[in-house]
Amino acid sequence: MQYGWIGTLLLIDLSAEKIKTVDTMKYAEDYVGGRGLAARLAWEYVPKEVDVFDPENPLIVMTGPLTGTPAPTSGRVVFAGVSPRVYPKPWYTHSTMGGFIGSELKYAGFDGLIIIGRSEKPVYIWIKNGEANIMPAEDLWGLTVRATVEKIRHRHGRRIEVACIGPAGERLVRYAAITHPPENASGHSGFGAVMGYKKIKALVVQGTGGINVAEPEHFLATCKYAMKLSCTGAVDYFLREEKGCNPICSHSCSVNCRIGTLISKVPRRFGDGEIEAYQVFCIGNIWVSSKPLAKYEGGGLRVPPITGWKPEDGGVELHMLCDDLGLDLWVLLTLQPWLVRCVEIGLNSLEGLILDPRNPIWFHRLLENIAYRKGLGDILAEGLRRTVDRLRKKLPNELIRLAEALEFAYGFPAHREGRIWDPEPLPFWIVSALMYATESRDPTICTHTSFLHLAELYLDNKEVFLSKLKPIAAKLWGSEKSIEPSFEHKAQLAIWCQHRHIILDCLPLCDFAFPRLIKPFRSREEWLAAEEIYGDLGVEAKLLSTCTGMKYSTEDLEIIAERIFNLERMILMEKFGRNRKMDEIVATHFKLPCSTDGTSITIKEFEKLLTEYYQARGWHKETGKPLPETLRRLKLNV
Amino acid sequence: MEASQLSFMLLVVPNRCRGCGLCELVCSILHGDGARPSASRIKVFKDRESYAFKPLVCLQCFNPECVKVCPKGAIYVDNRTGAKIIDERICDGCGLCAEACPFKSEDSVIFKHPSKRVYVKCDLCYQREGGPGCVDFCPSRVLVLRSGRV
Numbered sequence: 001m002q003y004g005w006i007g008t009l010l011l012i013d014l015s016a017e018k019i020k021t022v023d024t025m026k027y028a029e030d031y032v033g034g035r036g037l038a039a040r041l042a043w044e045y046v047p048k049e050v051d052v053f054d055p056e057n058p059l060i061v062m063t064g065p066l067t068g069t070p071a072p073t074s075g076r077v078v079f080a081g082v083s084p085r086v087y088p089k090p091w092y093t094h095s096t097m098g099g100f101i102g103s104e105l106k107y108a109g110f111d112g113l114i115i116i117g118r119s120e121k122p123v124y125i126w127i128k129n130g131e132a133n134i135m136p137a138e139d140l141w142g143l144t145v146r147a148t149v150e151k152i153r154h155r156h157g158r159r160i161e162v163a164c165i166g167p168a169g170e171r172l173v174r175y176a177a178i179t180h181p182p183e184n185a186s187g188h189s190g191f192g193a194v195m196g197y198k199k200i201k202a203l204v205v206q207g208t209g210g211i212n213v214a215e216p217e218h219f220l221a222t223c224k225y226a227m228k229l230s231c232t233g234a235v236d237y238f239l240r241e242e243k244g245c246n247p248i249c250s251h252s253c254s255v256n257c258r259i260g261t262l263i264s265k266v267p268r269r270f271g272d273g274e275i276e277a278y279q280v281f282c283i284g285n286i287w288v289s290s291k292p293l294a295k296y297e298g299g300g301l302r303v304p305p306i307t308g309w310k311p312e313d314g315g316v317e318l319h320m321l322c323d324d325l326g327l328d329l330w331v332l333l334t335l336q337p338w339l340v341r342c343v344e345i346g347l348n349s350l351e352g353l354i355l356d357p358r359n360p361i362w363f364h365r366l367l368e369n370i371a372y373r374k375g376l377g378d379i380l381a382e383g384l385r386r387t388v389d390r391l392r393k394k395l396p397n398e399l400i401r402l403a404e405a406l407e408f409a410y411g412f413p414a415h416r417e418g419r420i421w422d423p424e425p426l427p428f429w430i431v432s433a434l435m436y437a438t439e440s441r442d443p444t445i446c447t448h449t450s451f452l453h454l455a456e457l458y459l460d461n462k463e464v465f466l467s468k469l470k471p472i473a474a475k476l477w478g479s480e481k482s483i484e485p486s487f488e489h490k491a492q493l494a495i496w497c498q499h500r501h502i503i504l505d506c507l508p509l510c511d512f513a514f515p516r517l518i519k520p521f522r523s524r525e526e527w528l529a530a531e532e533i534y535g536d537l538g539v540e541a542k543l544l545s546t547c548t549g550m551k552y553s554t555e556d557l558e559i560i561a562e563r564i565f566n567l568e569r570m571i572l573m574e575k576f577g578r579n580r581k582m583d584e585i586v587a588t589h590f591k592l593p594c595s596t597d598g599t600s601i602t603i604k605e606f607e608k609l610l611t612e613y614y615q616a617r618g619w620h621k622e623t624g625k626p627l628p629e630t631l632r633r634l635k636l637n638v
Numbered sequence: 639m640e641a642s643q644l645s646f647m648l649l650v651v652p653n654r655c656r657g658c659g660l661c662e663l664v665c666s667i668l669h670g671d672g673a674r675p676s677a678s679r680i681k682v683f684k685d686r687e688s689y690a691f692k693p694l695v696c697l698q699c700f701n702p703e704c705v706k707v708c709p710k711g712a713i714y715v716d717n718r719t720g721a722k723i724i725d726e727r728i729c730d731g732c733g734l735c736a737e738a739c740p741f742k743s744e745d746s747v748i749f750k751h752p753s754k755r756v757y758v759k760c761d762l763c764y765q766r767e768g769g770p771g772c773v774d775f776c777p778s779r780v781l782v783l784r785s786g787r788v
Contacts, residue, residue, distance in 0.1 A: 069673040070663040070775065100659075100686075107674065182687050208752045210674025216667050220771070223664075227777060248656045252663065254777035 003214035004065030004548035005033065006111045009041075010132050012125065014198055015055055015117030019132050024111045029550065030635070032557075033064030033111065035094050035505035036564040038080035041114055042092055043567060043638060048575045052082045052090040053172065053197045055118035061105070061203070062112035064508040068103035068211050068251065070220065071543045072227045073510035075251025077102030077186075083441070084174040085190035087385040087411025091576035092568070093440035095191055096505055097163075098250030099184035101205055104161040108207025115198060124152070124164075124202040129209065137201040141170065144324045145179045152204055164202035165192040166326025168371040172196050173381040174411075175328040176371075184249060187328030188412060189441060214549025222542045227254040229536055230513035231520050255513045295337075296420045299592035299600075301398070301405055303420050304340040306333060307358045318360060318367070325371035333421075334384050334406040334413045336363070341402055350391070351376045385411050408589040409436045416444035416452045418594040425596040426485035427493075428455040433590045433606070434494035434613050437583045438624075440572055443501065446511045450500040451493070454517075457527065459596070468533050472517070487601065487609055491616040499561035503540050506564070514540060563634040566617075566626045570638045573625055580624040583610060645720025646762055646785045648680075648695040648770065654780040657684045657691035661772035661781070668763055668771045676752045679760040680772045681745040693772075693780060696747040696760040698722055704735035704748055704759070721762035724748075729756040 002025070009022040024037070031040045038060045045058045059081045066074040080094040105112070109130040119134070122141035126133045140148050145166040152162055162181065169176035169192030176192030177185040186192075195201075213219050231254075248255075295305035309318065322329045339357035342348075348355055353376045356362040369377025379387050388395060388403040406420065407413055414420045417436065418429030431451060435443040444452055458465040466483060473483040477496055482489040500515045516535030521527040541554045572578035587606040594600060601609070614621045618630030631638065662678035671677035681694045702722050705713045712728035713735060715721070724735070735757055736748040748759040762783075763770045773781045 068663075070660050070667065072660075072777075075659075103659075107676070208674075208676035210666060210672040210677060212672045213667055216670075220664060220667060220775075224775065227775070248658045251659050253658050254660060254775075 001212055003212045003550075004069075004544070006106050006109055006209075006211070008110055010110050010113045010127070012113060012115045012132065012134070013117045014115065014119040014123070014134065014200070017119075017134060019134070022114070028065070030560065031564060032506040032544070032560055033067075034062050034076070034078040034508040035080070035096070035502060036560065037064075037112065037506070038062045038078055038094060039564055039567045039571065042080055042571055045114055045116065046082065046092055046571065046575060049577075050082055050575075052084045052194065055198070056116065057082045057194065057197075059115045059191060059194050059198065059200075060112065061115070063102040063106055064506055065548050066507045066509065066543060068106040069213065069547055070223045070252050071507070071509065071547065072223060072230055072252060072254040073098075073250060073513045074508060075100060075103050075253065076508040076510065077105070078505060078508060079178060079186045079189065079191045081191060081194055083189040083191065084172070084193045085188065085383060085411050086440070087383060087407070089576070091440060091578065092571050093189050094505070095186040095189035095441075096446065096508065097178070097180060097184050097186040098253070098510065099161075099163075099180040100251045101161040101163050101180050101203070102508075103251045104205040104207050106207070106211055107209045108205050109209055113203075115200065118197065119199040122199050122201050124204055125200060126156070126204045128206045140164075140201045141199075142167065145181055145326050146324050148202060149181045152202060156204060156206065160204055160206045162202055162204050164326075165195045165200075166324060166371065168326045168381075169193055169196035170201075171371065171373045171381070173327065173370060173373070174383045174386070175331045177326050177328045179323055179326050181323070183323055185323065185326075185328070187330060188445065190328065192326050213547055215546045219543070219546035222539070222546050226514075226539050226543060229516045229520065229539060230255055250510065253510065253513075255510070296595055298419070298595065298598075301402055301592065302341065302344075303402065303406070304337045304344060306336050307340065309360050318363060321364060321367055325367060327367065327371055330413050331383075332367075334403075335380065338384060338399070338402055338406060342399060345396065345398065347396070347399070351379060383407065383411050405589060405592065409442050409586055410440070412442035414589070415442050416448075417589065418596060419589070419592050420595075422452075422455075423459060423596045424452060424455050425459065425594060426599045427483060427490065428452055428458070429590070429594055429599075430487060430490050430601065430609070431494045431497060433586065433601070434490060434609065435498055436586045437606075437610060438494075438569075438613065438617075439498070440568065443498065446505060447497050447501045448511050449513065450497045450511070450515055450517065452497075460524065461528065464528055468530070472534060485597070485599070487605060490609065491613040494613065495616060498565055499558050500537075502561035502564050503557050506560070507540060507544060509540065509543075559634070563636055566630065566634055566636055567638060569619075569624075569626055570631075570636070574638070578624075580610070580614075580622060583624055643715075643717075643720060644785055644787055645698060645700065646783055647698045647720075648760070648762070648773065649782045649784050650693050650695065651780050651782060654778050655682065655691040655693055656778050657682060657686065657689075658777065659684075660775050660777065661693060664771040664775045665760075668766065669758070671751075674752070677758070679747070679758060681747065683745055694743070694745050694747055695772075695781070696722070697741065698760070698762065699740075703738040703740060707734045707738040709734065716761070716764045719762045719764045721764045722759070723761045723764065724757055724759055726754070726756045726758070731755045731757060733757060735759075 011020045027040045031037045062078045083093045122137040124137040126135045148164045172193040175190045177187035178192045179185045296303040370381045384403045384407045388400045416422045418424035469483045470480040474480045477493040479489040482493045518533045519535040538554045541552045590601045662675040663673045665678040666674040683692045712725045751758045
């Protein structure tokens with residue numbers, strides 16, 4: 001009997017209109033699931049130098065062995081393929097999403113999908129209990145996300161899960177999301193445009209099957225333990241259990257976090273009445289806060305604060321509009337300050353459009369113009385980096401530099417890099433920088449709890465933080481110095497974060513809940529007084545082992561993560577020409593002073609650090625390519 | 639049923655459910671079905687668009703129609719908990735119990751098992767040491783186990 005995994009993947013060829021099944025278990029043991037399995041399949045199915053808008057670019061949808069089980073926060077799914085967002089030239093990357101569709105896919109009998117080819121006419125993919133069909137979707141094409149779902153529900157009933165694209169995906173906007181209503185979205189990597197290119201309007205899934213669990217009693221006991229362990233970590237570092245029940249964003253989520261989802265434009269109270277639904281972050285809403293968010297001045301750059309709109313002033317509508325048009329919400333975080341800066345320095349119109357970026361009604365229209373590619377919207381639909389490339393001659397240098405800072409990482413928005421967004425003093429931002437330099441996308445969006453979020457505790461009391469973390473740092477990252485505000489011994493720490501990140505994306509679990517480097521604390525006082533702070537980094541392996549019946553230790557998972565990271569590196573290098581020079585692109589950004597402590601790094605110092613990182617990875621120090629002995633050690637036959 | 643028997647029932651605290659579905663998954667695993675919401679004896683009504691979630695549970699009626707109507711006598715009352723339990727060895731899947739349930743709806747709490755020939759319903763996890771799994775695992779404290787005397 002198969003435990004955890006279902007054992008079957010669907011290979012859908014839209015050009016040939018053929019559907020085949022593939023055995024998941026061929027790669028499951030060595031690549032687990034989610035991001036790992038997707039990378040292994042990408043090695044096989046992504047052709048060299050393939051363009052993002054090419055029928056041969058596959059769209060991979062992958063769950064993990066824990067998806068659909070009660071493992072806390074496991075209701076996740078990973079999308080992978082060549083991403084249109086990547087600047088200057090698209091390459092392979094991944095994007096994860098919560099919600100319920102991953103679980104439903106497994107209940108319908110499949111671990112994931114590999115979609116190749118391109119349909120001539122709009123279609124949707126209808127998967128129900130072991131069967132998949134390519135269905136005509138001409139009547140759905142052109143509809144917004146909400147209208148699409150309504151129509152599909154009318155046809156197939158309410159017990160279905162839908163992930164679909166809106167007008168933005170249909171028109172190949174480079175940051176078009178795959179939206180899983182009401183609010184989950186795989187947005188950052190722009191895979192909505194890949195779906196749009198393939199003419200897939202929606203994935204519709206219904207399943208009444210189940211997932212076998214190898215050791216039910218032990219698994220449930222581990223889930224219970226993991227629930228207790230993961231009850232904090234999101235946004236607030238301290239326990240919020242008694243403060244009411246916040247919205248969840250994913251199947252099996254037991255964490256009372258504030259990430260949640262935006263539900264209604266009417267302020268609503270949940271649970272014990274502490275939290276209003278619209279005041280939530282990330283998935284739900286950055287836009288609805290009435291406070292101006294994020295501003296930065298330094299290194300000759302000024303990022304104006306994002307205009308905060310109150311819910312009654314249209315903040316909620318803008319947010320919901322993004323979901324409905326199928327746009328990555330994050331683009332607003334780069335676009336709005338950039339447009340405000342245009343106005344601030346006297347550039348009052350662009351391509352004939354008068355700029356009024358602080359006006360929510362004007363912004364509403366702009367978002368529609370982006371999704372429908374009209375006027376200036378058509379240019380902005382290419383992302384800020386490509387926009388300034390196109391308008392380079394018409395723009396002052398400052399605006400070009402600002403765009404380069406806001407989307408510094410291969411066209412992905414800046415995030416947790418210690419400058420524009422989030423307070424990340426040294427040593428945090430340098431770890432973030434090394435991850436940015438060696439990954440295919442913004443890596444920080446999935447590494448919150450592993451390390452970057454700990455900045456909150458560091459800023460609260462540096463001495464306490466360092467004294468408590470040093471024993472852990474020595475044990476896990478090779479030296480006590482790794483946790484100190486310097487550039488020394490940072491490679492091991494960055495690699496550790498990346499590996500823990502991959503483990504989460506493979507099982508999959510939420511990065512706001514895991515890994516549990518430190519245990520939950522009820523209050524600041526409890527944290528300050530605690531002698532023992534270590535959480536449990538073994539819980540992921542325990543969940544996986546008791547669910548699948550295959551014995552994985554934490555060390556096994558870390559080796560698997562290293563294998564997957566090196567495989568992704570090989571995909572980028574062999575198929576997309578990634579090299580050391582491309583890694584170094586991000587170094588310029590970190591010359592800007594950190595907004596929290598004013599620290600920065602020169603290009604030369606960064607290059608030195610990168611060499612240390614390569615050596616710790618077992619990569620060639622000049623090319624950045626995994627050495628043959630590294631690949632052999634990881635049993636990676638590529 | 640004997641007079642003055644202790645009987646338990648599950649109560650749902652209104653407006654607390656967040657729709658995570660953990661109760662359904664724990665329920666189906668504890669009843670040997672793996673992680674499978676379609677086989678769960680507790681059903682969570684989910685309307686994610688309007689953020690309306692409501693767990694539907696068997697109320698373990700004091701005067702149970704399902705027990706009375708079963709032609710095979712397959713539904714019995716557990717002495718310790720008062721749970722109304724379908725004996726899967728006796729049930730022949732006629733479905734009269736589900737029909738007779740005064741709370742029947744689209745998501746009925748007595749329903750045909752998705753892959754067996756029998757009907758199933760909540761048994762309050764009568765054999766489980768820690769009581770009903772759904773109560774035990776609910777992270778939002780939506781479910782409460784209450785007792786009363788009949």
